[in-house]
Amino acid sequence: MKVTVKLIAMDPFSPPGFDSNGIGTFTLADGASLEDLITQLKLPDGIGEAYMTMLNEDAVPISGRAEVPLSEGDEVTVFPAIKGG
Amino acid sequence: MAWHGKLLRVNLTKGTCTPEPLNMDWVKLYLGQRGLGTKYLSEEIDPKIDPLSPDNKLIFVTGPLTGTCASTGGRYSVVTKGPLTGTVACSNSGGQFGGELKQAGWDMVIIEGKSAKPVYLMIVDGQAELLDAEGFIWGETVWDTEDAIKKRHQDPLIRIASIGGAGEGLSRYACIMNDRDRAAGRSGVGAVMGSKLLKAVAVRGTTGVAVNDPKRFLDVTREKRKILDPSPARARYSGLGTMAMMDVTQAHGSLPTLNCREVQFEHIADVNVKKQHTVRKSDGEAPYQGNKACFACSIGCGRMAKIDPDHFSIKGKARYSGVTGGLEYESAYAVGPMCGVQDVEAATYASALCNEHGMDPISFGATVAAAMELFMEGAITTEQTEGHDFSFGNAEALCWAAEVTGTAQGFGKDLGLGALRLCEKYGHPEFAMVVKGQEFPGYDPRAMQGMALGYATSNRGACHLKAAPFQDDFQRVTPDGKAKIVKDSQDYIAAIDSSGLCTFTKAAWGAPDYADQIDAACEGDWTVERLLELGERIYNLERLFNNAAGFTAKDDTLPKRVLTEPAKGGAGKGHVAELDKMLPEYYELRGWTPDGEPTTQTLSRLGLA
Numbered sequence: 001m002k003v004t005v006k007l008i009a010m011d012p013f014s015p016p017g018f019d020s021n022g023i024g025t026f027t028l029a030d031g032a033s034l035e036d037l038i039t040q041l042k043l044p045d046g047i048g049e050a051y052m053t054m055l056n057e058d059a060v061p062i063s064g065r066a067e068v069p070l071s072e073g074d075e076v077t078v079f080p081a082i083k084g085g
Numbered sequence: 086m087a088w089h090g091k092l093l094r095v096n097l098t099k100g101t102c103t104p105e106p107l108n109m110d111w112v113k114l115y116l117g118q119r120g121l122g123t124k125y126l127s128e129e130i131d132p133k134i135d136p137l138s139p140d141n142k143l144i145f146v147t148g149p150l151t152g153t154c155a156s157t158g159g160r161y162s163v164v165t166k167g168p169l170t171g172t173v174a175c176s177n178s179g180g181q182f183g184g185e186l187k188q189a190g191w192d193m194v195i196i197e198g199k200s201a202k203p204v205y206l207m208i209v210d211g212q213a214e215l216l217d218a219e220g221f222i223w224g225e226t227v228w229d230t231e232d233a234i235k236k237r238h239q240d241p242l243i244r245i246a247s248i249g250g251a252g253e254g255l256s257r258y259a260c261i262m263n264d265r266d267r268a269a270g271r272s273g274v275g276a277v278m279g280s281k282l283l284k285a286v287a288v289r290g291t292t293g294v295a296v297n298d299p300k301r302f303l304d305v306t307r308e309k310r311k312i313l314d315p316s317p318a319r320a321r322y323s324g325l326g327t328m329a330m331m332d333v334t335q336a337h338g339s340l341p342t343l344n345c346r347e348v349q350f351e352h353i354a355d356v357n358v359k360k361q362h363t364v365r366k367s368d369g370e371a372p373y374q375g376n377k378a379c380f381a382c383s384i385g386c387g388r389m390a391k392i393d394p395d396h397f398s399i400k401g402k403a404r405y406s407g408v409t410g411g412l413e414y415e416s417a418y419a420v421g422p423m424c425g426v427q428d429v430e431a432a433t434y435a436s437a438l439c440n441e442h443g444m445d446p447i448s449f450g451a452t453v454a455a456a457m458e459l460f461m462e463g464a465i466t467t468e469q470t471e472g473h474d475f476s477f478g479n480a481e482a483l484c485w486a487a488e489v490t491g492t493a494q495g496f497g498k499d500l501g502l503g504a505l506r507l508c509e510k511y512g513h514p515e516f517a518m519v520v521k522g523q524e525f526p527g528y529d530p531r532a533m534q535g536m537a538l539g540y541a542t543s544n545r546g547a548c549h550l551k552a553a554p555f556q557d558d559f560q561r562v563t564p565d566g567k568a569k570i571v572k573d574s575q576d577y578i579a580a581i582d583s584s585g586l587c588t589f590t591k592a593a594w595g596a597p598d599y600a601d602q603i604d605a606a607c608e609g610d611w612t613v614e615r616l617l618e619l620g621e622r623i624y625n626l627e628r629l630f631n632n633a634a635g636f637t638a639k640d641d642t643l644p645k646r647v648l649t650e651p652a653k654g655g656a657g658k659g660h661v662a663e664l665d666k667m668l669p670e671y672y673e674l675r676g677w678t679p680d681g682e683p684t685t686q687t688l689s690r691l692g693l694a
Contacts, residue, residue: 006336008329008332008333008336009321009325009329009330009332009333009358010321044317050556052333052337052556052559052560054336054337054656057338057654057655057656057658058656059337059559059560059561059562059656060560061560061561062560077336079332079333079336079559080317080318080321081555081556081559082318082321082322082327082329082330082333082555082592
């Protein structure tokens with residue numbers, strides 16, 4: 001299945017597979033979870049970093065990603081937990 | 086050590102500048118900056134006074150790490166009773182001023198009384214004097230004030246904290262600006278300075294700051310930079326700045342839009358960070374021009390911008406053709422989506438005017454948004470707005486509003502009241518998106534339940550910097566568990582706000598990193614546990630001040646709109662702010678009564694009894 005991923009607030013860390021707008025299409029095995037997708041994206045690690053995810057318009061807790069299956073055509077938004085100022 | 090043990094007391098009524106020893110017993114309990122300033126304020130003024138009366142005091146206070154080589158160690162706070170809210174006000178600023186004040190040999194400056202004529206305070210190391218501002222800088226902008234003082238005293242390295250027209254005109258959300266575009270921004274501390282006829286505090290410091298264990302301090306601060314500097318958070322703050330947040334709140338559905346009628350902005354692409362970095366056809370340049378770092382900072386998040394020379398806002402105005410501070414997320418949200426304005430150049434101009442005239446862009450933008458809603462509902466007309474169409478989205482109206490509010494002219498005087506007083510004046514207090522009179526920052530509290538609680542219980546009114554529920558809020562919309570996250574982060578932040586370091590370092594450092602640096606700089610054992618207890622003590626001291634000023638649990642609330650009108654999109658779609666489900670648990674965790682007052686046991690535990 002294919003899902004669309006939108007990375008926001010990530011530049012200059014956008015990993016391969018994303019266009020200049022931070023949007024990429026990824027192919028996963030049927031039955032793959034949101035956690036599987038995040039692992040596949042190979043986001044950079046860092047102290048204090050945690051990546052937030054939204055599946056379509058719903059926020060998904062980090063702790064619950066492994067139990068959230070993805071479906072063909074899903075849209076996933078990924079962003080770091082930054083603060084304004 | 087790390088403290089000089091010395092404060093400067095300036096009595097404007099008498100025209101005196103008097104050194105005093107710092108109360109080192111209080112330092113042990115309140116550290117510096119926010120904590121120590123609040124302790125002095127609580128001891129020296131009656132919380133019930135009029136904030137704009139001579140009885141109020143204005144305290145410029147550094148932290149133990151201010152002026153040192155610790156990364157971001159340039160922060161200072163201004164503590165006073167705030168004229169926007171009537172609560173204790175503590176506004177934190179960076180730039181170079183705080184480090185300079187500390188290097189001049191002062192931990193704190195307490196301003197009291199009221200001058201008979203406009204003056205400015207000149208500090209050169211251990212010497213301080215009040216000088217005449219009438220016919221010199223009174224009536225001038227922040228930018229011209231800084232230039233004039235440096236020229237008169239023939240020293241470009243003098244650092245200046247001053248007020249502009251908003252402070253002189255007693256706008257309820259006037260800032261104290263330093264280094265042109267850094268601000269002790271919130272709660273109207275600049276109006277208190279204006280009420281005392283004090284135009285500026287200028288300082289030149291060459292004495293340095295001693296620390297308890299210099300070698301260990303150098304080793305520890307170097308070690309902490311090795312954590313901070315390579316972190317993704319630091320690179321993002323530097324690379325994109327705080328503006329990166331706008332795409333996040335847009336996606337999440339927590340971007341306050343059209344005075345919180347909406348939670349997402351349909352024209353986001355016209356005002357977001359990508360637009361800020363997009364090269365214009367007119368002059369071949371992008372609004373974003375580069376970064377600006379504060380004293381000792383290795384992050385460098387500050388944005389510098391250049392306005393399109395062809396934009397209507399600056400036609401014929403050469404003083405705005407150069408590079409100026411902005412846009413940052415909070416100002417951009419307020420003068421952009423909150424007002425429905427989809428013009429990044431107009432937003433940059435409005436933000437620049439906030440710097441030039443010394444007013445809080447968050448409160449200014451949210452007040453203009455409230456005025457726009459009043460206009461849309463017919464409560465104000467072109468009669469008040471001097472012919473300007475105040476419909477949501479009108480960039481021309483926004484720019485005009487910044488001009489007249491910054492100079493306290495005409496309808497600008499109404500806008501300078503802040504959203505609550507403006508909306509009350511025109512019969513619709515429900516249009517004011519405020520807590521305790523202070524306007525919302527850039528997070529809608531319906532999708533962010535922790536932020537809802539953080540706004541409601543912040544000791545200075547609606548604030549995004551006094552609690553840190555972001556990470557949990559971006560994962561869960563439900564209110565369960567938020568009370569502990571908010572309470573713990575409020576205490577933690579109160580300690581950081583008292584250290585001399587910047588709150589943005591939280592993205593890379595944990596509590597032990599702060600404790601290690603303070604412990605190396607200061608005498609005594611500074612552990613994580615001691616810091617967190619100190620933070621809780623400060624939070625409760627602020628609460629005691631507010632309670633004594635007349636605030637109760639009834640004031641720990643939010644505007645009716647976010648309590649009753651569900652969000653229309655994003656992760657919080659269908660949700661309202663569920664404050665009633667969080668407040669009782671929060672009070673219990675705090676050790677407060679159901680009326681929101683610290684219990685005797687809590688006060689005793691924290692040494693506040």
